[in-house]
Amino acid sequence: MHIMEGYLPIQWCIFWYVLSGIVWVYAIIQLKKILSEKPEVKPLLAISGAYMFILSSLKMPSVTGSCSHPCGNGLGAVLFGPAVTAVLASIVLLFQALLLAHGGITTLGANTFSMGVVGPFFGYLTYKALKGKINSTYAVGLAAVISDWMTYVTTSIQLTLAFPGDNPLHTFLAFATVFAVTQVPLAIAEGLLTMVIWDKLKELRPDLLLKLGVIDESEVPNVSVVTEGGE
Amino acid sequence: MKYSIDSIAFTNNLKDVNPKLKVLFSLLTLLVIVFSKSFIAPLLVFLISSYLIIFKAKVPAKVYFYLLLPAIGFGLFTVVFMGFWYGSEKIFSINLGFIEIGFTKEGLNQGILVFSRMLGGVSTMLFLALTTPMTQLFYVLRWLKLPKEFVDIAMMMYRYIFVLLDEFITMKNAQETRLGHKDIKTSYKSLGLLMANLFIRTWEKGEKLFITMSSRGYDGEIKVLKEIENPKLIYVIGIIIFEIFILIISILTSNIKVF
Structure with a gap:
């Protein structure tokens, strides 16, 4: 859920910029550490960011006939971890503002916090908690759903803080209900899509997932055959 | 759009x-x-x-x-x-x-x-x-002293968004000519298949890009000459x-x- 340009008053713009700024600086330090050890991941990360952009601007067929956009940050968090996802998401959101006119520049801080920090973090936690216990496809699907829902809960909190009204709790419920109409089915749709993507990835290139350290070898017993097979 | x-x-x-x-x-x-x-x-x-x-x-x-x-x-x-x-x-x-x-x-x-x-x-x-133009904005971002890693990744990302988009459209057209999007169920299956394939392509392109850049002297940072007055x-x-x-x-x- 993007908060549109100009929606938040100035003090909340600054507040969310500072908050996501702290996470962002931490993530950049992590990223620098990774890049100084392995310079070859820089182009890879850039292209993965481009992939996240395509995924998040994808039109998903939904039940009502209207089209909606997935977030794509759940999959990102599972594949690359929450710190890298935060940096990639901040760039993706900047591009969405400047190339598609989604979101905004003053609200970039708030949007990064909900879509790049909180959502992926909970998605990552979900995946970590379920990893090895159930089939990784279901774990990823669930991570995508949870990360979507947490994103929209965070957005509701952000809007409530900016416009609390007489009773903040009621206002929060009102915002959450308005979003729930579109976000609850949308998150489930994104979870399903992520599951299909993951299934295919596991079938076609399990070596990539093993390299990233996101699945165990027990899940893909015949992996060595696939890797050596080549193209 | x-x-x-x-x-x-x-x-x-x-x-x-x-x-x-x-x-x-x-x-x-x-x-x-x-x-x-x-x-x-x-x-x-x-x-x-x-x-x-x-x-x-x-x-x-x-x-x-x-x-x-x-x-x-x-x-x-x-x-x-x-x-x-x-x-x-x-x-x-x-x-x-x-x-x-x-x-x-x-x-x-x-x-x-x-x-x-x-x-x-x-x-x-x-x-x-x-x-x-986005390319000019990158110079401004660099001039604003944002971390090099951030600007480098953003620059490469901008370039590859359009490459991946082209691949996406090609694959989507290929699927549509084979009735891959005839109803919601097949749409999901096709879209998932498409994005999984796109991820694999993405990965291969990333590895190739690193080889291309290394063979031209890439040592961890991208050097840009142009400055905006x-x-x-x-x-x-x-x-x-x-x-x-x-x-x-x-x-x-x-x-x-x-x-």
Whole structure:
């Protein structure tokens, strides 16, 4: 859920910029550490960011006939971890503002916090908690759903803080209900899509997932055959 | 729509104006708008930005209004929602027997303020997006001393968005000619298949890109020679005077309300 340009008053713009700024600086330090050890991941990360952009601007067929956009940050968090996802998401959101006119520049801080920090973090936690216990496809699907829902809960909190009204709790419920109409089915749709993507990835290139350290070898017993097979 | 903002940014009439000036103008104006407690100043900014976009940059008015539509739609919804939700002093209300629905003065005023801010903000953001090529913005980001890793990744990402988009469209067309999107169930299957394949392509491209760059002397940082010269001081002063003017208007009119 993007908060549109100009929606938040100035003090909340600054507040969310500072908050996501702290996470962002931490993530950049992590990223620098990774890049100084392995310079070859820089182009890879850039292209993965481009992939996240395509995924998040994808039109998903939904039940009502209207089209909606997935977030794509759940999959990102599972594949690359929450710190890298935060940096990639901040760039993706900047591009969405400047190339598609989604979101905004003053609200970039708030949007990064909900879509790049909180959502992926909970998605990552979900995946970590379920990893090895159930089939990784279901774990990823669930991570995508949870990360979507947490994103929209965070957005509701952000809007409530900016416009609390007489009773903040009621206002929060009102915002959450308005979003729930579109976000609850949308998150489930994104979870399903992520599951299909993951299934295919596991079938076609399990070596990539093993390299990233996101699945165990027990899940893909015949992996060595696939890797050596080549193209 | 995906190509159009980007292609307009490279072809409009203001593309040669110093990007530092455009960034300065947009950022300061956005700050003034979100600071404003009056709905008049953001509306004034909206008119000025629209004038600059349509008559100075010569962006087709149709494209510009199409891009504004979400802001208008969401803004109207906000006015209704806030008028219904906030405050207690009702202007008019309908009694439905069991529940009373009405609009409050405070809520409507707040809704109109947010609506005007959104119009002003989105038009100013569109001014930046429609008149400044992304490649020039990267120089500004670099000049602003943002971390090198961030700008490098952003630059490569921008380039690869369009490469991947081309691949995406090719694969989608291939699927559609084979009835891959005939109903919702097959659509999901095809879309998942497509994105999984795109991820694999992405990965292979990433590895190839590293080899390409290494063979041309890449050692962990991308070196850029071009610098953007600083704008003339008179223009900077002009922009600052304009912002102060808008700021004064927003303070003077902060007590004017619609209801």
